[in-house]
Structures are given as structure tokens and as C-alpha cells.
Amino acid sequence: MKTYGLLVDFTACIGCKACMETCKEVNRLPGGLSDELNAENYSVVKQQGDLYYRQMCMHCLTPSCVSVCPVGALEKTSAGPVNYDGSKCMGCRYCMVACPFNVPRYEWDKAAPVVRKCIMCIDRLAEGKEPACAWVCPMGATRFGERDRLLEIAHARIKKYPDRYVDHVYGEHEVGGTSVLMLSSVPFADLGFRSGLPHEALPELTWTVLRKIPNIVFTTGIILGGVWWVINRRMELDRENHKSDSE
Amino acid sequence: MRTTSLILSRKNLALFLPLAGLSLILLVFTLVRFTKGLGAVTNLSDAFPWGLWVGFDVVCGVALAAGGFILTGIVYLFNSERYKPVLRPAILTAFLGYLLVCLGLMYDLGKPWNIWHPLVMWNPHSVMFEVAWCVMLYTTVLALEFGSIVAEAMNWKKLVMAFHAVAVPLVLAGVLLSTLHQSSLGSLFLIVPQKLHPLWYSSLLPLNFWLSAVAVGFATVILESYTTSKLMKRGLELELLIDLGRFLWLALVVYLTVRLQDMALRGALSHVLDGGLESTAFLIEMSLFASALILLTIRRTHASKLGLFFAALFALLGVVMNRLNVSIIGLVSDSGVKYFPSWGEIVITATLTAMGFTIFFILVRFLPIFPPDEGHPNHVPTAAKH
Ligand code: SF4
Ligand code: SF4
Numbered sequence: 001m002k003t004y005g006l007l008v009d010f011t012a013c014i015g016c017k018a019c020m021e022t023c024k025e026v027n028r029l030p031g032g033l034s035d036e037l038n039a040e041n042y043s044v045v046k047q048q049g050d051l052y053y054r055q056m057c058m059h060c061l062t063p064s065c066v067s068v069c070p071v072g073a074l075e076k077t078s079a080g081p082v083n084y085d086g087s088k089c090m091g092c093r094y095c096m097v098a099c100p101f102n103v104p105r106y107e108w109d110k111a112a113p114v115v116r117k118c119i120m121c122i123d124r125l126a127e128g129k130e131p132a133c134a135w136v137c138p139m140g141a142t143r144f145g146e147r148d149r150l151l152e153i154a155h156a157r158i159k160k161y162p163d164r165y166v167d168h169v170y171g172e173h174e175v176g177g178t179s180v181l182m183l184s185s186v187p188f189a190d191l192g193f194r195s196g197l198p199h200e201a202l203p204e205l206t207w208t209v210l211r212k213i214p215n216i217v218f219t220t221g222i223i224l225g226g227v228w229w230v231i232n233r234r235m236e237l238d239r240e241n242h243k244s245d246s247e
Numbered sequence: 248m249r250t251t252s253l254i255l256s257r258k259n260l261a262l263f264l265p266l267a268g269l270s271l272i273l274l275v276f277t278l279v280r281f282t283k284g285l286g287a288v289t290n291l292s293d294a295f296p297w298g299l300w301v302g303f304d305v306v307c308g309v310a311l312a313a314g315g316f317i318l319t320g321i322v323y324l325f326n327s328e329r330y331k332p333v334l335r336p337a338i339l340t341a342f343l344g345y346l347l348v349c350l351g352l353m354y355d356l357g358k359p360w361n362i363w364h365p366l367v368m369w370n371p372h373s374v375m376f377e378v379a380w381c382v383m384l385y386t387t388v389l390a391l392e393f394g395s396i397v398a399e400a401m402n403w404k405k406l407v408m409a410f411h412a413v414a415v416p417l418v419l420a421g422v423l424l425s426t427l428h429q430s431s432l433g434s435l436f437l438i439v440p441q442k443l444h445p446l447w448y449s450s451l452l453p454l455n456f457w458l459s460a461v462a463v464g465f466a467t468v469i470l471e472s473y474t475t476s477k478l479m480k481r482g483l484e485l486e487l488l489i490d491l492g493r494f495l496w497l498a499l500v501v502y503l504t505v506r507l508q509d510m511a512l513r514g515a516l517s518h519v520l521d522g523g524l525e526s527t528a529f530l531i532e533m534s535l536f537a538s539a540l541i542l543l544t545i546r547r548t549h550a551s552k553l554g555l556f557f558a559a560l561f562a563l564l565g566v567v568m569n570r571l572n573v574s575i576i577g578l579v580s581d582s583g584v585k586y587f588p589s590w591g592e593i594v595i596t597a598t599l600t601a602m603g604f605t606i607f608f609i610l611v612r613f614l615p616i617f618p619p620d621e622g623h624p625n626h627v628p629t630a631a632k633h
Contacts (some may be wrong), residue, residue, distance in 0.1 A: 038293065043600050064438055071361070071368040071377035091357020094375045096296040098438045105293045107355065108286030113357040194441060196380075205437045206374055209453055211375070217423055224419055228324045235326060 004074065004080040004125070005147035005179035006134055007154055008054050010191075011164055012141035013053035017045050019133035019142060026121060026132040040108045042118040043133060046191070053156035053191055057103045057118040058083060058171055062201030065095035065104060073115075080147065080179040081120035089114055100175050100197055120179070150181055157183060160223070176201030273598040280354060288591030292584060299588035302574035302595055304351025306432050307567050308344055310456075310463050312469070315341025315389060316425035317464030323418040323549070332484055333403050333491070335396055335616045336471045337464075343603045349386060350599055374434045381428035397422060425488040429460035438575055441463050444514045444525045444577040452573070455506055462498035463566040465491050466539075469559035473552060475611060485552060490554045495562060496543040497533040503536060528576045535565035 020033050023043050031040035043056035059082045066074045066082060073088035074095060091113060096104045107113035121131035129135065134144035142148065154169045170188045171178035174197040182188070189195035280288045283625035291298050318337035321327050353359045365379040395410035412415075433456030436443050449455065468492050472484065510516050519526055548554025579586055588596075610616065 011494065014389045065476060068438060070370055070373045070379050071364040072370045088361075088364060088368055089358065090361035091359075092355075092375055093296040093357065094373070094435070096293065097442075100439075100441060102294070106296060107284070108291065108293075109282055109284045111282055113284060185440075197441065202438050202440070203372060205440065205450070206434060207372060208450075209434050209437060210374065210377065212370065213427065217427070221419065221423055224320070224324050224422060228326070228415060228419070231324075231326045242588075 001147050003078065003179065004145065005059065005150055005181060006120070006131065007143045007145070007150040008145070008180065008182045009141050009154075009170040010051055010182065010184045012139045012140075013045070013052040013054070014139055015045055015047060018136045018138065019043060019054070020045055020083040022136040023118075026124070027119075037105055038105065039105045039116040043139040046189055047086065048186070051186060051191075053182075053184065055094035056180065057120070058101050058174075059118075059120055060100075060175055060201070061179065062175070063204055064098040064100055064175070064202045067206065068094045068098040074113070077122065079122075079125055081125065082117075082179075083119050083122050084115060084117060086114035091114040091115075098202075100194060100202060102194075115234070144186065147179055147181070154181055154183055173199040175199075257559060259370060262605070266601070269598045271603060272594055277354075280591070280595075284356075286359060288589065288595070290586060290589040290592065292586075294582045294584040295578070295586040297574065297578075298586060299575070299592040299596055300343060300351055300355035302571050303567075304355065304599065305348050306570045306574045308348040308351060309428060309432060310460055310566055310570055311342040311467060311563070312330045312344030312348075312389075313425065313429065313460040313464035314423045314467040315392075315464075315541070316343075317461060318468060319392065319418045320422045323415055324422065329487065329490075331620045332487065333468050333472055336475065337468050338389065338392045338396065339607060339610060339614075340385075340467060340471060342393040343607055345382070345389055346552055347599055347603050348382060349425055351596070352382070354595055358608055367606060374431050374437070376436070377427065377431045381424050381431060385421060385424040385428055388417060388424060391417060392421065396614055396616065397569070425460070426457060428458040430454065430568075432456050433573070439505050442578055442581040443573065444518070444580065445513065446510075446518050446529045446534060447569075447573045447577040449509050449513060449515075451505065451509050455502070455509075456500065456570075458502040459566045462502055463563055465495040465498060466559040466562040466566075469495065469555055470563065473556045473559075475608075478608065479611065479617075485550075488552070488555050489550055492543055492549055495559065496540065496549075499536060499543070504538075524579065525572075525577060528572050532565055532568040532572055535561045535568055538563060539579060 003109040017033060020041065020043060023029070023184065024033075024041075027042060029040045029042065029220055034044060037055060037135055043054060046053055046055060059076075059080055061076075063074070063076055063082050066076050069089075070092060071088045071090060073085050075083050075085070077083055090104075093104075093106060093115075095101075095105060095115060103117050105116045107116065121129075122134075124131060127133040130144035134142045138144075143153075145153075151169065151172060154172075158165045158167055158169070164185055166185065167188055168184070168188060170184065170193060171180055176199065182193075184191065187195070270325050275329060276288055285291055286590055289300075291598065314337035317329060318334045321330050322334045356362060362379075364378055366383070370376045391410070391413075395407065395414070398406035398410060432451035433452035433454070436448065436452055437450065440448055472488060507516075519529060539558045542548045542558035542561065545554075548558065575586070
């Protein structure tokens with residue numbers, strides 16, 4: 001199956017916030033538009049100087065949030081979106097701690113809270129439509145497509161307009177790559193994006209330890225059981241010797 | 248059995264009144280927590296989603312229960328009868344510790360009624376999944392180990408025999424589960440190399456957590472024996488405590504060697520004198536460990552009750568500090584917010600902990616937790632007499 005993504009070109013964004021509004025409608029999110037991601041805003045348009053830029057879930061190719069969720073409430077679909085199922089979630093908030101982009105938000109004021117984040121309009125994708133934000137964007141600043149194709153486009157733009165872009169497609173390599181890709185005219189670190197992220201997917205850090213567990217359990221179990229058996233056997237023998245001595 | 252007059256004595260009343268007051272406050276905060284949500288009682292936020300309840304109630308709570316697997320391991324697997332007198336207090340503490348952890352989780356989880364989900368919804372790639380299973384399984388093991396003490400006190404012969412038959416496999420399971428659980432609490436933070444301060448982030452986090460759990464296990468046993476002996480005017484097994492002190496010394500030395508070596512190799516030692524919040528927190532942690540080591544090394548203190556008491560206390564506080572550093576303080580600067588627990592968080596944590604202690608001292612009176620103390624002039628026969 002093809003894997004899709006979004007390409008967000010900050011230099012094309014005019015800051016109209018149509019994406020934020022349609023996101024609210026499609027996901028039935030209450031409240032007004034916000035400047036920061038929160039439980040009622042899956043995506044925000046921010047401004048720095050003349051530059052407008054978006055912040056949202058990056059839909060990592062190997063997402064930390066999916067790997068850490070104990071109940072599998074988060075899932076990376078083969079089409080690209082990282083989906084969330086609130087009915088499974090128990091609210092440990094490990095996904096929030098683990099996400100390298102600090103994306104998932106929580107309903108702190110609800111008695112039965114759930115995690116909130118962009119799910120790349122997974123239902124619209126199933127209907128053959130593109131995500132609402134890409135569909136509504138008047139400037140084509142957010143564009144939907146196959147990830148490979150979007151990468152080509154991104155690099156072509158950088159090549160064609162080297163003065164306009166920094167030579168960095170954010171999300172191409174970060175934590176093993178993300179389905180959402182970004183282009184900017186200023187270094188991403190200046191906009192508050194985490195820079196210097198490793199090119200390897202982070203879940204591997206955990207898995208190198210976790211995969212050793214069966215081995216550790218088995219070996220320690222055998223060793224401890226063995227120690228018990230040896231000591232116990234010796235004590236039994238001692239006791240028997242004592243008995244036969246006194247007889 | 249002791250008479251019920253004891254429950255109504257003036258001394259106990261003095262204990263129960265403040266406890267009743269605390270329970271009332273707890274009730275109010277609990278109501279707010281479960282009707283208005285986590286945000287109403289905590290200082291948690293999207294930028295800082297884990298706070299005191301995870302950092303102390305869960306991560307430290309589990310550490311404080313480490314005496315259980317250390318002592319059961321020594322007594323049952325290594326067949327060392329010598330340490331039997333301190334076995335039961337260790338089991339009781341561990342059991343209460345884990346009950347507290349479970350209770351703490353009830354407050355901290357956003358939807359605690361889904362706490363059973365990991366039983367049927369699996370994700371073996373998640374450390375939290377491992378943690379969840381360890382909590383469930385080890386609490387069960389501890390309940391059974393504690394049950395065997397109750398069965399003996401009640402003189403239920405058949406149950407006692409049944410427990411006796413499964414004691415060794417049960418203990419073995421407990422040691423394995425504890426090993427996994429203690430280390431997995433460290434593994435929780437392996438996935439945030441960019442967020443956790445380099446003074447604490449290490450690929451050896453799971454090992455560090457396990458080693459410090461071993462140390463804290465010995466420390467809690469020393470502390471319990473000392474405090475209970477003071478409160479209940481029992482004789483103290485000094486020789487035994489001195490030996491436990493030796494183990495504690497060894498565990499600390501191994502733990503600190505591994506950690507400092509690892510820090511040196513990672514080049515993290517350069518952050519020690521940085522000045523800010525992290526280096527201060529780190530230095531506090533290390534001073535606590537150093538104080539414990541010094542007390543355990545000096546001849547006069549390592550063989551005195553008070554010296555051992557303080558050594559154990561410092562070691563325990565050192566481990567608590569370390570776990571708070573990893574789970575809270577080391578994450579503050581990356582989060583960009585200044586998290587400090589709210590009154591609600593502090594009160595609920597403090598009340599739950601106080602209740603744990605109270606239950607411990609009540610149970611110690613009514614169950615044969617500490618062995619009958621024949622040598623002591625005021626020795627009263629306990630319920631354990633068969
Ligand atoms: S950006 Fe965060 S929330 Fe989104 S997929 Fe990646 S890890 Fe998950
Ligand atoms: S908060 Fe919910 S979605 Fe996030 S890791 Fe925990 S159980 Fe999974």
C-alpha cells in the first residue's frame with residue numbers, strides 16, 4: 001500500500017488559518033482558535049516575523065507514541081496517519097512524555113479525559129478524500145500526496161530556489177522520518193522545532209532492552225533456581241548426616 | 248489474641264483523630280479529582296504531563312518496596328535462616344508499598360477504570376505495558392506472601408501448608424518480577440534522550456534502577472527494624488543489622504561505581520558543576536549517598552544502631568532523590584515550564600503515604616510480623632503462639 005503524507009511549505013503560507021478552522025469542524029473541536037496546540041486545537045498556525053508556520057502531529061514513520069502506549073490505543077496505519085482510539089486509552093500519558101515533538105495534548109479538565117492530537121483525517125482518507133487542511137489551503141502551502149513524491153517536490157523546490165529555503169526538509173530523516181514534511185526559509189530550530197534529533201527511530205532505544213527480557217527472565221530464573229537447589233540439597237544432606245551420626 | 252481495649256486506648260485515639268482529619272481532606276481532593284479532572288487538583292500540563300504522582304507515588308513507591316524481593320530471595324532462595332527475623336516486616340512493607348502504588352495510579356491515570364486494559368490489549372514494545380504487568384503480578388505475589396503470614400496468625404493449618412508448598416516458586420517469581428519492575432521504571436525514560444538531562448539519561452538506566460533498588464532494599468529493612476524497635480520497645484537484632492549494613496555498603500559501592508563510570512564514559516561529568524537546578528539536584532543526591540557510605544565505613548558508626556539508622560536513611564533518601572531527578576527534575580528544563588507539585592498533589596501523596604505507615608504499625612501489633620522477643624524483659628507473647 002502507498003504511504004501518504006503532507007508537505008507544509010511555510011514560505012507559501014499567508015496565515016489565513018483556514019486549516020485551523022476546517023480542522024475544528026471536521027474533528028468537531030469546541031472552543032476558539034488558539035496560539036498553541038491544545039485539546040481543542042490539533043494544529044496551529046504560528047507567526048515569526050513575516051513567516052507563518054504550522055505545528056501539528058508529524059505522523060512519524062516509527063512513532064514513539066505508538067511504541068510506548070501500553071494498550072495500543074495509538075496505531076500507525078500503513079497509509080500514513082497515526083490514529084488514536086480513546087476507548088482503549090487508560091490515560092497514563094506516556095505518549096505525551098515520549099513524543100519527540102511534544103504533540104499529544106490532554107483533556108486536563110475532564111472527568112473522563114482522552115488524548116488529543118491530529119489523526120490526519122483518517123476517515124476522510126478512507127473515503128478517498130485528502131485531509132481537510134490540505135484540501136482547504138488556498139495557497140497550496142499544505143499539500144497532500146504520496147510521501148516519496150512529496151519528498152521529490154520538496155527537494156526540487158529547494159534546488160530551484162536555494163535563496164528562499166534552508167536546505168532542510170524537516171521530517172525527512174528526523175527520528176527515522178515522518179509522514180509530515182516541512183519546508184522553511186529560516187532554520188527550524190529558530191521556530192522552536194526540536195533540532196538535532198537522531199536519524200534513527202527512538203523506539204529502538206527501548207526495544208534493545210525489552211527484547212532481552214525473555215532471556216534475562218530465563219537465565220536469572222535458572223541461576224536462582226539452581227542456587228536454591230544446590231543449597232537446599234546440601235542442607236538436606238547435612239541433616240541426613242547428622243541423623244546417621246546420632247544413630 | 249489481644250483485647251479490643253487496645254483499640255480504644257487514649258494513645259490510639261490520639262493517633263486516629265489526625266488520621267480522620269487527613270482522611271476528610273483526602274476525600275475532598277478525591278472528589279474534586281474525579282469530578283473536575285486532573286487539572287483541577289494538579290499542576291500537570293501538556294508541557295509537563297507526569298508529576299509527583301508518577302515520580303514519587305509510583306517510581307519511588309516501588310523502590311521503597313524493594314526490601315521484599317531482597318529479603319525473600321535471601322531467606323528462601325539462599326536458605327539463610329539468619330535473616331528470617333526481618334523477613335516479614337520486609338514483606339509487609341513491600342505489600343503496602345505496592346498497594347500504595349496501585350492507589351496512586353488510581354489518582355494519576357486519566358481513566359483508571361481502564362487499568363485492566365493491558366491484560367487484554369497487548370503492546371509488548373511498550374515499557375509501560377511491562378510495568379503494568381509487573382505491578383499486577385507482583386502485587387498478587389505479595390498478597391499471597393502476606394496471606395501466608397495471616398494464615399499462620401489465624402492458625403489455618405491447611406492454608407499454611409499450601410503456602411509452604413509453593414513458597415520457593417512464589418519467591419522466585421517475586422524476585423524475577425521485582426527485577427523486571429525495578430529496571431523497567433528506569434527503561435521508561437530510555438525513549439527521551441533529548442528530554443532527560445545528561446546527568447541522568449543513560450542507556451544503563453534500567454541497570455542503575457535495579458542496582459539502586461537492591462541498595463534501598465537493605466536500607467528499608469534496617470530502617471524498619473530500628474523504628475519498630477523504638478516504637479514497640481522490642482530488642483534489636485544488632486548483629487543482624489550490622490550485617491545488613493555491610494550488604495548496603497556493598498550495594499552502594501557497586502551502584503555508584505557503575506553510575507560514575509558510565510557518566511565518565513558518556514562525558515556527563517562535565518555537567519556536575521554547571522550550577523543550575525540539575526547540578527544542584529545531582530549534588531544533593533550524591534551527598535546523600537556519600538553520607539551513607541561514610542557512616543557505613545567509619546568503625547564507630549557502622550556498628551551502632553543510630554549510625555546504621557542514619558546510614559540507611561541517607562541511602563534511602565539518595566535513591567528517592569535519584570528517582571525524582573530522573574522522573575521529574577531532569578525533565579523540567581527541556582519542558583520549558585517550571586513544574587512544582589500543587590497542594591492537591593502533595594496532600595494526596597502525603598496522606599496515602601501516612602496511611603501506609605499507620606497500617607504498617609497497626610498490623611505489626613496484631614500480626615506476627617516481628618518474631619517474639621524472648622530476651623526482652625517486657626516481652627509479651629504475641630498472637631503467633633501455637
Ligand atoms: S509526532 Fe508525536 S504524536 Fe505524532 S506520530 Fe510522532 S510521536 Fe506520535
Ligand atoms: S495516555 Fe492513552 S494513548 Fe497515551 S500512552 Fe497512555 S494509554 Fe496510550
